[in-house]
Amino acid sequence: MQTVRHSEETLRTALISKNPALVSQYEKLEAGERRLMNEAFQPASDLFGPITVHSQSDWITSHPEPPQDFEEFFSDPYRKTPSPEKCSIYIQCIGPLGNTQIISEEYVKWLKGYCEAFFYGLTVKLLPPVSVSATKCSFRVNENTQNLQIHAGHILKFLKKRKPEDAFCVVGITMIDLYPRDSWNFVFGQASLTDGVGIFSFARYGSDFYSSRYKGKVKTLQEKSSHDYSVFDNYYIPEVTSVLLLRSCKALVRWIDEESAGTPGVTPKHSREDSVHLPKPVEAFKEWKEWIIKCLAVVQN
Numbered sequence: 001m002q003t004v005r006h007s008e009e010t011l012r013t014a015l016i017s018k019n020p021a022l023v024s025q026y027e028k029l030e031a032g033e034r035r036l037m038n039e040a041f042q043p044a045s046d047l048f049g050p051i052t053v054h055s056q057s058d059w060i061t062s063h064p065e066p067p068q069d070f071e072e073f074f075s076d077p078y079r080k081t082p083s084p085e086k087c088s089i090y091i092q093c094i095g096p097l098g099n100t101q102i103i104s105e106e107y108v109k110w111l112k113g114y115c116e117a118f119f120y121g122l123t124v125k126l127l128p129p130v131s132v133s134a135t136k137c138s139f140r141v142n143e144n145t146q147n148l149q150i151h152a153g154h155i156l157k158f159l160k161k162r163k164p165e166d167a168f169c170v171v172g173i174t175m176i177d178l179y180p181r182d183s184w185n186f187v188f189g190q191a192s193l194t195d196g197v198g199i200f201s202f203a204r205y206g207s208d209f210y211s212s213r214y215k216g217k218v219k220t221l222q223e224k225s226s227h228d229y230s231v232f233d234n235y236y237i238p239e240v241t242s243v244l245l246l247r248s249c250k251a252l253v254r255w256i257d258e259e260s261a262g263t264p265g266v267t268p269k270h271s272r273e274d275s276v277h278l279p280k281p282v283e284a285f286k287e288w289k290e291w292i293i294k295c296l297a298v299v300q301n
Contacts, residue, residue, distance in 0.1 A: 032299035133229035206238030
């Protein structure tokens with residue numbers, strides 16, 4: 001394992017800008033907010049520790065990228081901000097997100113609630129879910145994992161055509177694994193900043209994805225037409241467990257506590273006719289919630 005650690009001077013330079021527009025914003029910070037920001041400059045902080053690289057295949061090692069400080073981010077000409085005319089985030093589900101319709105609907109509601117809390121002030125709307133075939137995307141069977149994958153770039157083109165007039169962005173979500181081009185093994189997600197569209201897959205967030213017992217493997221390889229999407233009929237969808245939800249959302253304390261009575265281990269299976277309210281599985285959020293509470297304590301002290 002490798003530890004990526006930076007000095008206080010490096011961290012301060014990366015986070016604090018001399019841009020007049022940003023300086024005026026720093027000056028508006030309350031005392032508690034300043035205390036929390038100062039924690040980020042301390043190499044030995046209990047709240048913000050160094051990054052641990054577990055293997056050479058981790059992204060930070062295998063895909064070296066030039067560093068970007070906050071000044072560069074703020075000044076990026078491709079960075080978009082919402083406007084009164086473009087103030088809605090749209091979520092587009094592609095294929096089922098749960099093993100039944102009711103689980104899919106509840107999972108999307110949880111994700112929608114998280115987006116509304118995280119992107120406070122923006123409206124989050126749901127587009128009608130579509131099947132994989134509706135996107136007319138290319139697909140393949142991954143040579144290494146033997147699971148189905150859909151072409152992320154083709155999904156972006158589909159989302160661009162469906163982008164509503166008031167949309168700040170459209171985010172596609174799916175439980176089907178993604179690949180960006182033939183030469184790549186997979187990708188978690190892909191986005192176009194200029195078009196304001198993105199696609200993300202939660203397939204690899206399931207606890208069994210990398211297991212030899214993963215049920216999403218396609219055991220029989222058959223030559224199929226590029227327009228024959230029947231291979232996706234009844235394709236394996238992982239259970240929406242607390243761990244999968246944690247990996248999907250991380251944490252916001254109020255969002256965790258809302259409607260989370262009960263601690264189910266795995267979301268139960270229900271038929272399409274069931275009209276029950278599923279408790280939000282949040283037991284895996286314990287450690288992350290405790291960290292958020294520590295941050296709030298610094299702000300509120």
